[in-house]
Amino acid sequence: xxxxxxxxxxxxxxxxYQMGDTAVHALRGVTxxxxxxxLVAVMGTSGSGKSTLMNLVGCLxxxxxxxCLVDGQDVGKLSRGARAQLxxxxxxxxxxxxxxxxxxxxxxxxxxxxxxxxVARRERVRRSAEALTRVxxxxxxxxxxxxxxxxxxxxxxxxxxxxxxxRLLLADEPTGNLDSRTSTEIMALxxxxxxxxxxxxxxxxxxxxxxxxxxxxxMHDGCVVEDRRQQMAPAGVAA
Numbered sequence: 293x294x295x296x297x298x299x300x301x302x303x304x305x306x307x308x309y310q311m312g313d314t315a316v317h318a319l320r321g322v323t324x325x326x327x328x329x330x331l332v333a334v335m336g337t338s339g340s341g342k343s344t345l346m347n348l349v350g351c352l353x354x355x356x357x358x359x360c361l362v363d364g365q366d367v368g369k370l371s372r373g374a375r376a377q378l379x380x381x382x383x384x385x386x387x388x389x390x391x392x393x394x395x396x397x398x399x400x401x402x403x404x405x406x407x408x409x410x411v412a413r414r415e416r417v418r419r420s421a422e423a424l425t426r427v428x429x430x431x432x433x434x435x436x437x438x439x440x441x442x443x444x445x446x447x448x449x450x451x452x453x454x455x456x457x458x459r460l461l462l463a464d465e466p467t468g469n470l471d472s473r474t475s476t477e478i479m480a481l482x483x484x485x486x487x488x489x490x491x492x493x494x495x496x497x498x499x500x501x502x503x504x505x506x507x508x509x510x511m512h513d514g515c516v517v518e519d520r521r522q523q524m525a526p527a528g529v530a531a
Contacts, residue, residue, distance in 0.1 A: 297364070299460050299491045300326040300349050305358035307344050307514075318344040320514040321358070328459070331486040331524070332493045333502035336511035342495045343464070345511070349493065350462050351379040363459060380409060384453030384490075388465035390445045392437040392452075398424055399433045402452045409456070423451040427481060443474035450481060454490075461485060463494035467501055479504040483524070 307319040319341050326332055326349075336342050347353040348360045351367050352375075360367045363382045367375060392401045402420040411419070424433055427447040437445055446466060453461055463482065467475035479501060486492045494505065502508050503525040510518035 297328065298325040298361070299328050299363060300324075300493070301359075301361040302348070302355075303359040303361075305348065305355045305360055307341075307348065307353070308356045317514050319348075319355070322514070322516055323358075324509065324516060324519065326460075326491060326493060328491055329486070329489065330491055330493075330507055331483065331505045332507045332509060333505035334493065334495045334509045334511065335497065335499075335502055337497075339513075340511040341514040342511055344514075346462055346464055346493070346495055349460075350383050350385060351375040380405070380456065382459050384456060384458035384461045386446070386449050386453050386461065386463040386466045388468035390437075390442075390449045390469075392445055392448060394438050395436050397434045397436055398429060398440070398448045398451075401437060401448055402455050405452060405456050419455050420451070423455040424448070426454065427451045441474075442470050443477060446470065446474075446478050447481065450478075450485070454485065459491060461490050461492045463492065465495055465497070467496070467498070472500075475501065 302322050302324050305319055305322045306317065309316045309318055322345065334342050334345065348355060348367065349362060351362055354368045362378060365378055370378065399417065399420050402423055403416045406416040406419060421433055424430055427450050429444065429447050429451065432444065437448065440448070466482070467478050470478060482492055482494065483504060496502055506524045507521050508518070509516050
């Protein structure tokens with residue numbers, strides 16, 4: 293049986309930022325693949341290149357050299373508009389700080405990506421309610437974000453990432469602002485998302501969170517210095 297095609301493929305990717313007279317090498321010759329259906333944790337200290345890697349994979353940036361392919365398309369060869377289109381149909385984002393609109397209902401927050409895509413209102417509402425139910429908030433559709441706990445807000449953010457039906461979910465420190473119990477619950481939810489067929493790549497500083505992934509990439513000074521597979525900690529169980 294043929295292996296599934298890569299959702300993400302980096303080939304000798306470098307990313308250099310010019311800071312005045314200084315060249316900052318954020319990525320140095322990174323080569324890796326993420327195949328469909330993987331759950332990957334990316335670890336490393338501040339400045340190791342994790343955020344730069346996520347920006348490239350999320351089609352928010354282009355490499356200085358090498359190739360970064362997302363869903364088979366070379367990000368470096370796409371215009372800004374074409375990258376936005378690829379991002380909108382392929383990638384969902386979850387952030388540490390939730391990035392929800394305050395005093396706005398869960399349903400309205402989840403609808404936002406569909407508004408940008410021009411989806412009709414009735415379909416937006418249906419899909420947003422479906423996504424919120426999927427993350428366990430079917431009874432909180434009209435609660436405002438400032439009336440929710442941190443765990444509930446992160447569930448809304450995950451629903452917003454899923455509502456466009458992406459192939460790839462990128463989660464940047466998704467448990468960074470949550471207590472340990474809520475973090476475990478959110479990781480169980482991300483494992484459920486993964487089990488549903490979506491490829492998940494998450495950035496974390498926490499070995500306990502990384503234990504819930506099936507593969508761990510460790511970065512240092514812009515390089516991938518470790519790439520190992522492991523037995524995932526069971527959903528809903530603290531590692």
